[in-house]
Amino acid sequence: MYGRAARRPESAVAAADPCPLCAFEETVVLQTTEPLDPGDRFVQFNLAAAGTSVSFSGCPRCAMVFRQPRPSATELNRYYADTLPPLEPGMMAGMGVTPALAAARYDVRYAGLFQELSPLAGSTPGHIADFGGWDGRSLKPWLANGWQATLVDPGAAGRPRVDDRIRSFSTAAEARAALPPAGVVTSYHCLEHLLDLGAWREEALSLGHPGTLWVIEVPFDVIHIRGLMAPRPMPASVVHEQHLNFFVPDSLRALGEHMGLDVEQVRIVVTEYWFGPIVGLRLVGRQRSAAPAALRPRFRDGAALRGFLARRLPLWKGWAGLKYRYFRWTHPPITSAEQAPSSITAPK
Ligand SMILES: [Zn+2]
Numbered sequence: 001m002y003g004r005a006a007r008r009p010e011s012a013v014a015a016a017d018p019c020p021l022c023a024f025e026e027t028v029v030l031q032t033t034e035p036l037d038p039g040d041r042f043v044q045f046n047l048a049a050a051g052t053s054v055s056f057s058g059c060p061r062c063a064m065v066f067r068q069p070r071p072s073a074t075e076l077n078r079y080y081a082d083t084l085p086p087l088e089p090g091m092m093a094g095m096g097v098t099p100a101l102a103a104a105r106y107d108v109r110y111a112g113l114f115q116e117l118s119p120l121a122g123s124t125p126g127h128i129a130d131f132g133g134w135d136g137r138s139l140k141p142w143l144a145n146g147w148q149a150t151l152v153d154p155g156a157a158g159r160p161r162v163d164d165r166i167r168s169f170s171t172a173a174e175a176r177a178a179l180p181p182a183g184v185v186t187s188y189h190c191l192e193h194l195l196d197l198g199a200w201r202e203e204a205l206s207l208g209h210p211g212t213l214w215v216i217e218v219p220f221d222v223i224h225i226r227g228l229m230a231p232r233p234m235p236a237s238v239v240h241e242q243h244l245n246f247f248v249p250d251s252l253r254a255l256g257e258h259m260g261l262d263v264e265q266v267r268i269v270v271t272e273y274w275f276g277p278i279v280g281l282r283l284v285g286r287q288r289s290a291a292p293a294a295l296r297p298r299f300r301d302g303a304a305l306r307g308f309l310a311r312r313l314p315l316w317k318g319w320a321g322l323k324y325r326y327f328r329w330t331h332p333p334i335t336s337a338e339q340a341p342s343s344i345t346a347p348k
Contacts, residue, residue, distance in 0.1 A: 017068045019059035020245060021197045021255060022295050027059045028302030030309070031227065033234040042237045045083050047071045054237050056228060056246070058309065060299040062254035065222055065246040065309075067239065070195055079242075095275050100337035102274035106137050108334055109272035113186075113215075114141035120264075120284065121184045121213050129175065129182035129207045132190030135159060136166040142184075150175055150182060152207065172203045181209035188217045189273075189280070191255075192243045201259055210289035214261055217282045220268060222246040223317040229310045248312070250298055252283045260292030261285030268320050270327035272334065277327050279320045 016027035032055045042048040048069065058065050071079070092102065121128075125146035130138050132153055139149035140162060149166045152175050153159075156168040169175040185207050194200050208214065221243060227234045239246070247255075249266045256263040263285040270277050299305040 016055070016057040017066075017070065019062060019064050020066050020070075020195065021064040021251060022059060022062040022258060023198055024059050024061040026061075026302070027057045028305065029055045030058045030065065030306065031056045031225075031230070031234060033236055033238070036237060040237055041241050045079055045241055046075060047079060047241055048237075053233070056225065058302065058305050059251075060302055060305045061297045062258070062295060063248055063250035063298045063305065063308075064197075064254070065228075065248065065251070067244050067246070070244060073195060076195065092274075097275055098337070101334070103137070104337040104339055105272045105274055105276070105334050107140070108339070110138045111141050112271065113138065113188075114145070117184070117186075117213075117215055117284075118142075118145070126183040127180065128184040128186065131172070131185060131187045131204050131207065133186070133188065136161045136163065136168060138186060138188060139163070139166055150179060150207075172206050176206050182207050182212060184213045184215070186215045186217075188215075189219060191216065192218050192221070192245050192247070195244065197245065197255065201255070205259055205287075208287045210287055212287040214256070214259070214285045214287060215282065216252065216255070216285075217269070217271075217280050218245075218247045218252065219243070220247070220279045220281045220316070220320060222248055223279070223313060223320055229306070229313060247281055248309070248316070249281060252281050254295060254298065256283050256285045258292055258295050259285075260288050260290065262288055268316070268323055270320075270323050272331075276333065277324065277331070279324055 016029050018025050019027050032053045035051045035053055036043050036048055038050040042054065043050045048054060055068050056065055057068055092099070127148040127150065128139065128142045129150040129152060130136065133139065133151050134153055136149065136151040139151065143149050143163055143165055151161065151166050151168040152172050153168070154170055157170050161168055167179065185204065187204065191197060191200065221239065222228070225246065226238055253263050253266045263283060265282070265284040267282050269280050269282045271280060299308060
């Protein structure tokens with residue numbers, strides 16, 4: 001997989017990896033950091049070697065922006081299984097967030113999503129599957145409103161769920177062997193972590209069927225990568241070490257088209273998150289009965305993609321900033337666990 005590219009000799013001139021979304025080979029390096037020093041988070045967490053640089057590449061075919069070198073699957077597994085868990089409580093505490101407060105913010109987040117999305121899903125409760133939803137918290141309001149709920153998440157089988165009625169599976173294949181397809185499939189803040197979006201696309205699609213409503217949300221963190229289009233190298237790694245893929249509205253739409261969805265919306269959204277409100281991108285689409293068509297190329301070449309990003313990034317940033325401020329103005333901050341909406345707490 002893409003892990004092999006991470007073993008490129010350090011002296012080699014940076015070349016772009018194939019696109020993790022559409023596998024197009026003629027991607028371009030947009031920006032590179034200065035060599036990482038030993039104290040850098042990427043180095044500390046064994047996701048890159050000291051002295052190497054991190055690059056941000058772009059795909060002219062689907063407009064995906066992605067980070068390279070990619071950690072190997074083994075390095076990523078080690079990070080999520082061993083490195084991260086003991087650090088997490090300290091990271092949360094450092095931001096002044098207790099587990100109860102994080103849960104309350106998530107409950108508000110998912111109650112809002114249910115209110116927005118359930119009218120699109122039809123008038124009768126059906127079957128919803130969430131792909132990548134950790135303990136299944138996003139499914140609580142759906143359960144409370146009579147839906148059947150399925151969680152697909154690696155390791156889900158051995159993890160406590162927020163509600164015993166959630167059926168949980170580690171892979172989509174296991175879920176599909178046991179259950180009929182879902183009428184709604186959601187995936188929130190998951191794709192930015194994945195090495196291979198093509199593999200995800202194929203696995204995820206098996207959860208749905210023609211007519212399934214798809215909701216895919218990712219963070220809009222490309223607008224926060226300082227100096228992405230600057231002529232000089234960036235000073236150091238400037239993104240969250242967990243994030244490998246940086247969607248723009250065009251690449252999220254391309255993902256939907258590549259999945260064979262009729263894309264109904266791609267929007268910049270502001271939602272609650274465990275540490276407070278964040279800006280994201282949300283796709284809503286409906287699975288077609290026909291097989292996915294070949295992906296329509298977005299840009300003629302790397303220079304066209306580069307020009308597009310240079311023009312759009314300030315506009316996206318401005319618009320996202322306005323939406324963020326409006327959200328803060330209209331939504332009082334959630335500062336205590338008691339502010340969770342009791343209406344969505346599913347009866348046990
Ligand atoms: Zn691509």
